[in-house]
Amino acid sequence: MTTVIECPTCNWQPDGEPHWTCTCGYSWNTFETRAKCPKCNTQWETTSCPGCGKSSPHNDWYFDSSIPKEPDTPEIAELKKRKKKLEERLISLGIKNYRVxxxxYLDYSKEEFQRPYDVGCRLIILNAISYSVHNLDDRPKIIEWLKKEKLWEQVSNNEINFLNQSKPNEDVLLDLSWKIESSILLGWVLNLFDNLHDITQECSDEVMDAFESKIPELGAETKDFLRDLKFRPLxxxxxxxxxxxxxxxxxxxLMFSGKSDETQIDRVVSFERHQTLNWVRKFQGINEWDDTDTST
Structure with a gap:
């Protein structure tokens, strides 16, 4: 018999690290001792999973790999395929113990997405906002252009305030300067280019040039661009x-555990992608750009 140890809920497998702490304060790899604390001899009946956070009877973690499992339905097989791909990406980025x-959770069939047209409008607006952060004197021209192209109705209240303020504060400018990441992400959503730049760094000049070659120039007509937009695979x-x-x-x-960051992820880039894609999929029914948050 070949025994496999994995979480009964999410299939996370122990990595040899001391993830478990007894009430006596001792930390160890619980699978080295069949859930018995080496310090105080407490025998634990259940074991929590570092991957999904669920607790299961300790004995349920042990499987005989020689016993065939019931075949999955096509739907379950597809979801497991998505799960494996997502978790492999997380591990490659240094997030080793998070599992679905x-x-x-992986089924998007009931999600309500924005229309490609509205995503295209938001892309143009965010690009204009990002430009305006570095060219404050050009904001009246940007406003005039957005109104002329009938995009002004889709500019958010916070963006309107920025475009009209005489002296935006530095925090606002810093926050809005990152919206170019959101705009580029929406270009990827609309399949204007094949790949996103690496999440470990902000967009390069090369990425910016490639992006700008695919969208209307500031001040140009946008009608043709917005007419035939389509999403990449959902x-x-x-x-x-x-x-x-x-x-x-x-x-x-990490904020609560005090542990160090084991990834190379650029947190701001990831935050912008999370927030922007929450808006694209109308997360929790939110439709307005200013109301979109990064709830999990």
Whole structure:
């Protein structure tokens, strides 16, 4: 018999690290001792999973790999395929112990997405906002252009305030300067280019040049660009959203655990992607740009 140890809920497998702490304060790899604390001899009946956070009877973690399992339905098989791909991406980024425990979490069929046209409008607006941060004197021309192109109705209240303020404060300018990352991301959502730049760094000049070659210049007509936009495959958009959602969860957990960041992820880039894709998929029914947050 070949024994496999894995979480009964999410299939996370122990990595040899001392993730478990007894009430006596001793930390160890519980699978080295069948859940018995080496210090105080307490025998634990249940074991929590570092990957999904669920607890299961300790004995349920041990499987005989020689016993064939019931075949999955095509739907379950597809969700497991998505789960494996997402978790492999997380591990490659340094997020080693986060697993999807609820397969329906990966099913995007009931999600309500924005229209490609509205995503295109938001892309243009965010690009204009990012430009305006570095060219404050050009804001009246940007306003005039957005109104002329009938995009002004889709400019958010916070963006309107920025475009009209005589002296925006530095925090506002810093926040809005990152919206170029959101605009580029929406270009990827609309399949204007094949790949996103690496999440470990902000966009390069080369990425910016390639992006700008695909969208209307500031001040130019936008009608033709907006007319025929289409999304890339929805499973790719949804996976990218979940990846950055789990990255947000990871970084928030670090704040409470005091552990060091083991990733090379640029947190601001990931935050922008998470927030932007929450808007694209109308997360929790939110439709307005200013109301979109990074809840997980």
């Amino acid at each position: 425990s609820h397969l329906p 499973d790719q958009i949804y996976e990218e959203n979940l990846l950055n959602e789990l990255a947000t969860t990871y970084f928030r957990d």
